[in-house]
Amino acid sequence: MAATERRTSEWVDLIGDLLARPVAAFPHALLTARLHDTFGSQVGWSWFDSPDRCGFELHTPIPGFPTPEVRKVINAAVPHHPVLRWFNVTGDHAPMSIGRVPAAMVDQVARDTRQEFFVPLGVEHQVVILYEMSGATVRAFILSRGRQDFTDSDLKTATMVQPLLVLLDRQISAYRAWAPNASTDLTGRELAVLRLLAEGRTAAGIAARLAISERTVHRHLEHVYRKLGARDRVTAVLAARDADLLPPTALEPAPTNPR
Template sequence: MDCGGAVPYLGKDDYERMLALAVAVLESRQPETVWRLIAQELLRTLDGSVLLMKDEEWTPADGAVRAWLRDASAPVEPVGRTAGFVRSGYPFATHYGSRTDREPRTAAQLVGERAWRHSETASALRDSFGTRHMLGLPFPDRDGAVRGFIVHRSGADFDARDLHYAARVQPLLSAAAAQCRLLAPRQPAGAPGPAPATGGLTPRETAVLRTLAEGLPATAMARRLGVSVRTVHKHLQNLYRKLGTADRLGTVLRAQELGLLPPAHPPAAAGTPR
């Protein structure tokens, strides 16, 4: 794939579609509508066959990965052998997770065309989706987490123009993700049972909080969650800020007070000796 030479040109239609997508995202009131609009635009413009998205840190350990097919209006769920390779995010999760670079890249750019073609991930995706090439399109987040899209394509690999478009649409995708978090459904009034307490924490911060309650050091927390020690420390700082605490013990105690963690010594049932 040749990505050198002059800067590729994006036409007026490209920018008009981006503007139309931005307006549609702002007018949407349902996260699923936002993601569907984005999926349709990316698959059409980048001639993709499958689009994967993870709006949580892209690690093999946890978090939902959504997938859209070219002709499907609703997301599908990767299953079986493919699901494991999809969740691993190879080679993008490792590349973006170890550096601040968030420039869109193809799998062949990151590991070499031959290495990518003969990888287990490429083989699994060929068998399941019939695709041969991948383009990583991460959100330009500032917290160091790896989130974003992976576009799959059969036929020729992504070219310089595709990469140029991906770089131009990145800020819009990041803003759309933030919009979806704001639009995330909350339990309606009168619904049975209380909504789970989150304290404004993200799923990853909640996972870090739980490992913190186990008394694990940062290195063990990183291994458990499949992230770097640096990322663990960033999540810890976010926890301190959101919970108004200054150290690990205070954070755990505050989380227990808020119902984010079970109490250290649950009260015994009536009639049960302590």
Template sequence: MTVRAGDLSAVLEFVELAWANAGRLAFPLETLEALAELIPCDLIGYAEIDRVNRRILEHDGDGGAEELFWQIIDVHPLCHHQQAYADFSAMRLSDVVSRAQLVRTRVHAEWFAPVGVVAELEVGLTRSRKLTRNFVLSRTSGDFSDRDVAVLQLVAPHLARIHELSRLRGAVEPDERERLTAREAEVLELVAAGLTNAAIAERLWISPGTVKKHLDNVYAKLGVANRAAAVAGTITGPR
């Protein structure tokens, strides 16, 4: 499905906001709330799950249902599809199971029905079956539209990039880099890769003027005067 111009503008605004919000915590509450506005839903969450050792590494909700979660995850229709086909693209619950089939399952009786959920939309930030990083959006009435699926698929690569840079920022020793926002770190990494301001703008869906503004902030925070000095002083550590 082609995303309409109005939706594309909203996607760009969300992506910029998500970058601005990101720090050591890749997806703070403000980002989740903004995503819930971009794709209207009643419940939203993000979770990192170690499927091998059956551990929830990161989540934003109440851990009281964790025991039940591990009991139903393997038979949850979307989770089953992801594990069977390594397909973590944006997908609705209704894309893999009919309503008539769903209401006869334990997942519906013990997981969805108690909180009134009738529709779910998920996307994964990685294709790994062993370590999943998924956003889950739920509704208590009505299903998600083709537009909702397309928009979530469009923002997913940006969310994956935000997560990766936040992870790398947390893995290095604290130094001047800690003063950079996630977006500034992204711009600096692309400078290190040899991209011009125009190329960076095209890659990140922002204007060349915004790229220049980010670089000016980088120079000020790092106490340097040009691109070469900024790159030489900061781009180190794991890649």
């Protein structure tokens, strides 16, 4: 119990710091890294709006995974995820592990996806920490590890962390509604760089378009990443999307990384 309380107290401090200042973009990169430290497992941030608008980002990239084809298959299997089915059937949204979901709720699509893609990578056991589920929209962190399921202590810690994530998400949504133009304090030039970034342009392409040096582009990107709580192009574009800083045509980040 002492270990659970210690791990939870660290989260109370972190979320308290974030709540104490205006934050307009959900800092999923920061939170993913902290979850990795807390649970010592692979962590992914997952979003789902529709079968065409969904995906996941891993804290620790796995070489060669996922390919675009594999990502498409996994995205299509999201509605079949055992824990999401558990949430929908029971109405209980507390953190849950795949291993604790009754076999009757696990369909063949979920079994095949797990066996084909996750078991070989050693991430077949998963815990889903949901912080938003409204209609078709799902936002969650997924903890993953290999042969051994997560412990009751892990589930207890996740259950205590979840309401902190929900509280942070709700404050961010309220702040964006209250001050949409001041949300992330991006300068005009930083916003211009961000929007070109979302179009898939390289640093050289952005520099040419704005008539500035690549070095200046990288400096602007450093500021953008810091203000959005992002660690790279993908997480920056996703955070900007969540903060409504990008036009509707710039919802999906392109595969080119200018870093």
